[in-house]
Amino acid sequence: MASANKKQTINDQYIISKYMNYVLEHDAYPKSVYKFCKDNKIKEEEFYTFFGSLDSMDKSIWNAFFITAVDAMNRNKEYASFSTRDKMLTLYYTLFEVLTLNRSYVLFALKRYDIPFKNLNQLRGFRTHIKNFAKELIEIDNDEKMFKITKNPISVFSEGAWLQFLFLLNFWVGDESAGFEKTDVAIEKSVHTIFDLFDNTPLNNVLDFGKFLWNEKVRWN
Template sequence: MATTKKKTTAKKAPSKFDIITMYMEYVLEHEMYPKSIYKFCKANKITETDFYAHFGNIDGLKKEIWIILFDKTMEVAHANEAYDQFTSREKMLTFFYSFFEMLTLNRSYILFALSEHDRALKNMEQLKGLRKQIKSFASELIAEDNEDKQFKITKNPTSLFSEGAWIQFLFLLKFWMDDASAGFEKTDVAIEKSVNTIFDVFDNTPLTNILDLGKFLWKERTM
C-alpha cells in the first residue's frame, strides 16, 4: 500500500518589526525588561537565532525602536504630495507634529523606556541613533535655506542649527511626557511656538516670537 508523506510547512522567521512588537508588548505586560534574550525568546516562542538575525543585543533593539519611529514619521511626511514644496519651517513643523503623534500611539512604552533609570543620561543612551537622524534632517533643511542666500555672511551654520534642533526635540519630549492636556494639545502649541522661534532666530526676526514662547513656557511652569 502506498504511503503519503505529510507536508510540513516551515515556520516563517519573524521580521525585525515582529520582534520589536513582541519586545514592546513583553515590556508593557511584565512592567520590566526581559532579563535575558533567552527568556525573551522562550516567552515569545522564537529562537535566539531569530533574534540575532536582526539585533546584537537588547540595547540595539531599544535604539532601533527610535530610529523606526523616525523613519515612519518621514514616510508619513513624504506621503503628502505637497511636502516637497514646503518651506524648511513647514517641514520641521510637519516632522515634529508627526513624530509626536507616533510617540502618542506608543506612549505607554515610551514613558516606561524613558523612566527606566533615575539618571537621565542613562536613559538618553537609547536615543543616540535618533539624535544622528534628527541632526542630519535639520542640517538638510538649513542647507536648503542657505542655497537661497546670496551672501556668505547671511548663511547659517548647519552644525549650530542641527544641534539646536536636537536640543529643541529634547525640550519637546520632556514637555510631552509631562503634558496632561486633552489630546496633548499643549504639546502642539509648544511645537508651533518653539519651531517658529528657532526659525525666526535664524531669520534674524526673533523678538516677537521669543517673547511669545517665553510667556507660554512661563504660564505652563507656574501652572
C-alpha cells in the first residue's frame, strides 16, 4: 500500500501547473516568487532550480505548449512521411488543440497588458521554435528544387510562418464557433494558400506575406 505521506515530486511541470492555476484562481499574477512559493508550499530553492524568475515562467509555459504539441506529433508513426505542407498543417492543428486545452490561461495571459506588443514578450522563445520548425521545412523543399531561382528564402519563410501563427492566434482568440471549427478552417485555408504562394511565386521580402495576411484578415472579418 502506498504511503499517504508520499512526498510530491517538484519539477518544472509541477511548478508550471501550480503557476497557471494560481493565475486563474486569483485572477492575477503572483507579486513575487516568495508569495507564489508560500501559497503553493514550494521551497524557493526548488523554484529557482527550474526558473530564474516569474517572467521566465511566462515564457516557459509557451515553450511547454510547443514541446507538448511536437511530442504528440512525433508519436504518430505516419508523421515522418508527411509532406512539408502536411507537417505545417499538423503543427498548427496540434498547437491549437494544446492551446484550447489551456484556453482560459492563454486568453488571460494575452490580455495581461494594455499594450499588445508587451503581451507578445512572453512568446519570444515560442517564436524561435516556430521559426526553426519552418526553416527545417523550407530547407527540405529547397533541396528538392533543381534551380536556385526556384528556391525560397529561408529567413522570409520562417518569419512568414511566425506572422501566420500570430494571425491564426488572433483569429482563435475571437473564434466563438462550436469546437473552434472556424479556426480549423482558417488554418487549412491559410496554410494551403501560403504553400501555393511559395510553390508558384518565390517571395523576395516579407511584405508580400504581410499583404497575404491582410487579405486573410479582411476575408475572415
